[in-house]
Amino acid sequence: xxxxxxxxxxxxxxxxxxxxxxxxxAVALILxxxxxxxxxxxxxxxxGGWGGSEQGGGDRVLAAGTVxxxxxxxxxxxxxxxxxxxxxxxxxxxxxxxxxTEAYDRLGATRQAQAxxxxxxxxxxxxxxxDQRAAVIDRIRTDYQRAGGTAPGAIDxxxxxxxxxxxxxxxxxxxxxENGGQQSNDGNxxxxxxxxxxxxxxxGGRQGNGGQTGTGGPVASDFVDIRTVQxxxxxxxxxxxxxxxxxETKCGVNxxxxxxxxxxxxxxxxxxxxxxLHDYVGxxxxxxxxxxxxxxxxxxxxQNQQDKSSYYWPVLRVQDGTQDFDQNADGGGKExxxxxxLVARQAEIRFAGSPTSKVVAMPRFLRIxxxxxxxxxxxxxxxxxxxxxxxxxDKVQLTDKYPICPQGSEVVRSxxxxxxxxxxxxxxxxxxxxxxFADGSGTCPNGFKAIPQLTMRLxxxxxxxxxxxxxxxxxxAVDGFPEQLHKPITDHDDFINVMTDELMNQVVxxxxxxxxCGGDAGDQPQNTPSPxxxxxxxxGNAGSGSTTAPGGGTASTPAATPGDGAGNGxxxxxxxxxxxSTTAPGxxxxxxxxxxxxxxxxxxxxASPSVAGGGAVAEPRSASEGxxxxxxxxxxxxxxxxxxxxxxxxxxxxxxxxxxxxSTTAPGIAPQSVSGGGLAxxxxxxxxxxxxAVLVIAGLVVLRRSARRSF
Numbered sequence: 001x002x003x004x005x006x007x008x009x010x011x012x013x014x015x016x017x018x019x020x021x022x023x024x025x026a027v028a029l030i031l032x033x034x035x036x037x038x039x040x041x042x043x044x045x046x047x048g049g050w051g052g053s054e055q056g057g058g059d060r061v062l063a064a065g066t067v068x069x070x071x072x073x074x075x076x077x078x079x080x081x082x083x084x085x086x087x088x089x090x091x092x093x094x095x096x097x098x099x100x101t102e103a104y105d106r107l108g109a110t111r112q113a114q115a116x117x118x119x120x121x122x123x124x125x126x127x128x129x130x131d132q133r134a135a136v137i138d139r140i141r142t143d144y145q146r147a148g149g150t151a152p153g154a155i156d157x158x159x160x161x162x163x164x165x166x167x168x169x170x171x172x173x174x175x176x177x178e179n180g181g182q183q184s185n186d187g188n189x190x191x192x193x194x195x196x197x198x199x200x201x202x203x204g205g206r207q208g209n210g211g212q213t214g215t216g217g218p219v220a221s222d223f224v225d226i227r228t229v230q231x232x233x234x235x236x237x238x239x240x241x242x243x244x245x246x247x248e249t250k251c252g253v254n255x256x257x258x259x260x261x262x263x264x265x266x267x268x269x270x271x272x273x274x275x276x277l278h279d280y281v282g283x284x285x286x287x288x289x290x291x292x293x294x295x296x297x298x299x300x301x302x303q304n305q306q307d308k309s310s311y312y313w314p315v316l317r318v319q320d321g322t323q324d325f326d327q328n329a330d331g332g333g334k335e336x337x338x339x340x341x342l343v344a345r346q347a348e349i350r351f352a353g354s355p356t357s358k359v360v361a362m363p364r365f366l367r368i369x370x371x372x373x374x375x376x377x378x379x380x381x382x383x384x385x386x387x388x389x390x391x392x393x394d395k396v397q398l399t400d401k402y403p404i405c406p407q408g409s410e411v412v413r414s415x416x417x418x419x420x421x422x423x424x425x426x427x428x429x430x431x432x433x434x435x436x437f438a439d440g441s442g443t444c445p446n447g448f449k450a451i452p453q454l455t456m457r458l459x460x461x462x463x464x465x466x467x468x469x470x471x472x473x474x475x476x477a478v479d480g481f482p483e484q485l486h487k488p489i490t491d492h493d494d495f496i497n498v499m500t501d502e503l504m505n506q507v508v509x510x511x512x513x514x515x516x517c518g519g520d521a522g523d524q525p526q527n528t529p530s531p532x533x534x535x536x537x538x539x540g541n542a543g544s545g546s547t548t549a550p551g552g553g554t555a556s557t558p559a560a561t562p563g564d565g566a567g568n569g570x571x572x573x574x575x576x577x578x579x580x581s582t583t584a585p586g587x588x589x590x591x592x593x594x595x596x597x598x599x600x601x602x603x604x605x606x607a608s609p610s611v612a613g614g615g616a617v618a619e620p621r622s623a624s625e626g627x628x629x630x631x632x633x634x635x636x637x638x639x640x641x642x643x644x645x646x647x648x649x650x651x652x653x654x655x656x657x658x659x660x661x662x663s664t665t666a667p668g669i670a671p672q673s674v675s676g677g678g679l680a681x682x683x684x685x686x687x688x689x690x691x692x693a694v695l696v697i698a699g700l701v702v703l704r705r706s707a708r709r710s711f
Contacts, residue, residue, distance in 0.1 A: 065114060066121050066163035068216065068483045069104050069129070070377040071096075074137065075266070077154045081429040082147035087269065089429075092140050094267040096133060097481065100161070101275055101335060103129045104483040107163075108216070121163050134159040164377070216336055217485035218402065220472040223465055226388065226403040231395040236355060239442065243353025245511040247452065248519030251281040251302040251311060253344040258301075259315070261331025262288035265367050265431055265494055272330045274373075276314050276337050276479035281347060283310035283498055292365045295498045304518065308498040311349060311456065314373070314479040314491070316342045316413070318463055336482040345410065346459040351452035353511040354419060355442035359450045361504045362497045367427045368435050368454070370417045371492030376484045382432070385491035386414040390459065400489040402476065404465055411462040411476070415493040419453035420444035452511050454495055 075093045106125050114120045137155055144151040238244060258280040264287065267273025271288050280286050285298035300308040317324070317339035324341045326332025353359055372382035380399070387398040389405035393412055396403075405411055418435040428434035438444050466473045477486035484490045499507070510517035 065111070065166065066107060067166045068164045068377070068485055069100060069107060069126070069161050070164050070483075071100050071129075071133070071161035072158040073374055073378050074140070074155050074158050076378070076430050076432075077152055077158070078140075078429050079152075079433055080149075082144060082149040085143040085147035085149065086429070088143040089140055090266070090268055091270060092136050092143070094270040094273050095136050097267075097273070097275060099129060099132050099136070100483055101481065103161075104216075105335075126161055126163060130160045133161070216482060217487065218472065218475050218477045219485075220467045220470050222402055222477075222486075222488060223404050223467050223472055223475070224398070224401040226392050226396055226398075226405055226409075229396045229398065229401075233393075233395055233397055236442075238355050241357060242355040242442070243358050243450075243512045244514045245353055245516060247351045247507040247510045247517045249282075249302055249304055249307050249309075249349050249351075250519050251300070251307070251347070251349060253347045253458075254279040254281050254301075255343070256301070257343075258284060259326075259341075260287050261326075261329075262286075263494075264288055264290050265369060265427070265496070274314075275331050275335050275481050276373075277326060277331055277341070278312045278479075278494075279315050279344070280310065280312045281349075283308050283496070286310045286312060286496070295365070295496060298498075304503065306500040306503040310494070310496040310498065312495075313413075313415075313456075313458070313493045316344075316411075316458075316460055316462075316476060316478055318342055318474065318476045320463065320474055331479075336486075337479045339477075342460050342462060342476070344458040345461050346457070348457040350455050351507050351511060352455060353452065354438065354444075354450040356438075357443075357450050358512045359452050359508055360421075361501075361508050362421065362451045362499075363426050364497060364499070364501065364504070365426050366421070366435075366497040367431065368417050368495045369431050369492060370415055370495075371490075373480055373490050373492045374484060375489045376487040380489060383489045384415070385489050386416070387488055387491070388412045388414065398488070400487070402465070402488045404467070405462070407464075411460045413458040413460070413478075413491060415454075415456040417454040417493070417495060419450060420448035421451045422447060423449050452507050456493060 074096055078089065078093075081089050103125055107121065110120065110124070113124070117123075137159055140155065141151040259277050260280075261272045261274050261277050262270070263274035267288065269288055273288055282300055282302050283295055283298045284301060285294050290298075295308060295310065298308055302308070317337065319339040322340040324332070324339065327338065328334060331337065371384040372378055375383040375385075383399060385399050387401065387403050388396055388411075389403050389409040390412060391409050392403075392405075393414070397414070403411060418437050420436040420438055422434050422436075425434040436445050436448050438450070444450050462476050463474050465475050478488065478491045480486055480490045497504070506517065509515075
């Protein structure tokens with residue numbers, strides 16, 4: 001009886017019919033297929049091309065492979081070009097830039113061919129490029145010979161270029177270890193923010209993007225929430241005998257949209273020599289064909305009509321899907337510089353003194369370039385970019401990151417030009433060796449004289465970028481050579497002095513006598529000594545990472561209270577509320593304890609000397625010193641590097657070249673990275689693949705069993 005009742009119980013269970021089995025199997029296959037599709041979409045987004053349309057917010061993701069092309073900078077080796085050969089040599093150097101641009105364009109247009117043939121980049125892009133460059137270098141040698149000179153032997157091995165893979169932090173093509181003898185001003189900062197594209201992504205190549213030509217960058221790892229970066233600015237020390245005054249010239253913000261893509265200093269006579277768009281203020285006749293006579297006869301946007309100097313810099317754009325006037329033009333959209341051009345809300349131009357000596361007048365038509373438009377591939381030796389936010393300038397300056405500013409704060413670009421002159425030349429063959437930065441004590445190299453140091457501060461109202469899951473929406477970036485991938489470290493600025501002798505003498509007098517002149521200052525005594533760019537620096541720079549306070553709490557970065565608009569500027573700093581996390585979304589930056597902090601930035605961390613005897617970044621001057629706009633801070637009048645770059649690693653570079661910017665690198669500094677896409681994140685996004693695979697297998701098994709029962 002027991003056996004029978006058990007059998008009856010078993011038989012009473014209702015077995016699924018064939019139709020039900022088929023239905024269950026279909027559902028399993030649909031769900032499983034959906035999981036696999038989701039995983040595939042994520043993989044495609046993180047490994048190939050663009051993630052989303054730029055018209056829809058500019059989500060940007062990258063693919064593995066060759067990111068860009070790294071070619072040695074031949075021009076930096078040509079430190080002494082015979083005068084008779086200079087026009088021809090300048091034209092040949094511009095040809096080398098054009099060749100790189102064209103090769104980079106081919107790199108972006110042949111992704112499928114590269115996927116099909118692992119040797120395609122070498123055989124079809126880099127090989128032909130080497131041959132083209134070798135022919136140009138041969139012509140440069142001939143130009144030297146015809147002028148009775150001999151080209152430097154260093155250029156002989158500079159024809160070959162390399163492809164930069166997405167996961168390589170520091171390109172190693174020839175010319176990286178030496179860049180015209182220039183010394184790094186931020187050490188080897190490129191191991192994180194600036195050289196590597198982050199997450200195995202590829203930010204090269206220009207693909208269709210919401211009706212625009214796509215650009216090679218920027219990427220998520222190029223951005224950092226400024227509140228997560230530990231303070232790296234220290235106050236410079238003014239020494240007895242120094243010059244403490246300043247002179248301001250007001251020249252506008254390029255309201256009249258005076259733009260072009262020429263580069264009259266580096267590539268005179270060559271249209272589109274910069275391959276990116278410039279803002280021009282001051283002299284209104286600067287283009288590829290301008291001469292000193294052209295400059296002297298030009299109109300000026302400066303309030304003081306005796307200042308016809310040319311001040312110009314690459315434009316800043318927000319990549320929000322909108323198009324600007326140059327969308328289909330050389331140097332614009334055709335070369336990867338896309339998006340809406342942002343006009344600076346404010347442009348401050350000042351000249352300051354030396355902390356150790358009086359200054360002498362600049363010669364008329366002196367040309368100075370600060371920073372390096374090719375710093376991504378050249379390395380950081382000549383980099384002199386400074387990025388910050390209003391309210392943070394006296395605490396944080398970034399070199400290889402774009403700041404994400406909190407609500408109510410604006411993006412600031414600052415430049416501190418070389419403040420020493422060789423006393424003879426208004427330019428040099430490589431446009432660097434006739435001027436130099438002072439050393440860590442503020443002293444000019446032997447044979448150089450202190451001149452009024454030009455500093456510039458550009459303030460922008462930038463829509464806030466959003467970094468999430470290794471992607472950035474609403475990115476902004478500086479224009480640049482296309483192969484430089486719009487890295488923040490490539491920011492640079494140019495200046496041609498076209499002041500009258502009378503005005504330049506007035507500048508020198510104001511600086512040397514401690515007055516604050518020009519602008520709205522009205523020749524007032526300088527009550528508080530002005531920090532100088534050449535002042536010594538204390539500790540090392542701080543990297544990004546957690547700002548966890550002792551005891552496990554989260555430290556907050558105090559923000560200065562903005563001024564009142566009448567020059568009464570910042571009030572008592574007020575601490576910001578503690579953040580749930582002090583790392584930007586997607587960041588894998590180490591905590592301060594793991595990566596180290598800049599000397600003087602955190603108690604208990606000693607200051608570390610830099611390679612050149614410098615240290616951390618000099619502190620910008622505060623608005624309370626008469627700044628008429630009421631912004632929270634302004635750059636120092638100032639330091640060989642308002643931001644002598646916030647560096648990521650100790651530098652092994654050293655140099656005796658006086659033109660080199662002093663290094664401010666401290667050992668053990670954490671990189672300013674906000675890279676996303678770690679293992680945990682990858683697992684979180686790929687779990688649908690695992691679940692989908694199980695469901696697909698289950699569905700197939702059920703279908704197979706149903707098929708067997710139907711026969």
